[in-house]
């Protein structure tokens with residue numbers, strides 16, 4: 001297929017681009033490089049540097065078969081203190097992209113949604129029928145985009161898949177996580193073990209979980225990439241399919257710390273810190289629908305995610 005990858009120079013987008021190319025798809029990237037890196041773009045791939053609102057210029061007359069949409073502000077903590085930035089970038093940006101997709105009759109869309117749309121669920125594992133009650137601005141904006149996509153699919157022949165990522169980690173095919181401002185647990189923990197940071201702050205040790213630290217469902221970025229390729233052909237025209245992507249296992253912050261110490265062979269200094277605004281206690285996915293509709297099953301465990309992220313960190 002001829003694909004436009006919006007946000008394809010970022011962490012997840014750049015891994016998906018590598019798999020799309022390996023599977024024989026043609027790729028053009030639109031990225032404003034606000035958080036992405038031009039050197040994440042593989043040789044031979046066209047990079048259009050521009051805002052998401054300019055997607056129509058790229059789509060016009062070029063016969064794209066699919067858009068994969070990764071471009072977003074995506075930090076839970078930041079979203080709580082800068083809501084306007086998140087509503088403008090994520091929702092208004094996505095509205096412009098959807099309008100361009102409809103105007104230029106692109107038949108397929110794969111969208112990066114998130115577990116943060118569910119908020120703090122009463123029951124785990126979380127299915128796609130779990131009520132969506134986001135506890136932070138980030139989750140609210142992604143839910144708003146999911147709703148816009150549903151409305152668009154009801155009114156047009158667009159075949160769309162929203163993939164609700166749980167906690168993405170690891171590295172693949174030479175691409176990995178390299179945020180200028182890093183807030184994610186595993187890269188911070190690796191840096192602390194490696195001495196690039198003095199310690200890891202554990203945000204809350206009084207959560208209602210077995211060891212008091214927050215529990216998340218970690219999924220390897222290579223598994224996630226495979227789900228995107230499968231999603232390209234999973235929805236029917238006029239359908240909006242929503243699938244969770246997680247491993248179905250929860251790990252606490254302390255369990256991640258132990259895994260990092262084990263993989264690196266280094267002690268990881270930690271300190272107790274207050275809870276972070278907007279954080280839920282426990283998020284664990286049911287990925288049964290992704291298995292049924294995409295034929296997707298995750299293949300990598302937490303240890304592999306930490307090991308691949310560690311190798312990527314040390315290669316830089």
Ligand code: UFG
Pocket residue numbers: 074075076114115116117165166167168183184185186188200201202203204214215216253276279283
């Ligand atoms: N954490 C710490 N210390 C840190 C960083 C994180 O204790 O220095 C904790 C967090 O409080 C949380 C857990 O580690 O309990 C994981 O935090 P991350 O920042 O790695 O990830 P989040 O769970 O906050 O968010 C990620 C994505 C979101 C997505 C969410 C869905 O960034 O986009 O997973 O599960 F919505």
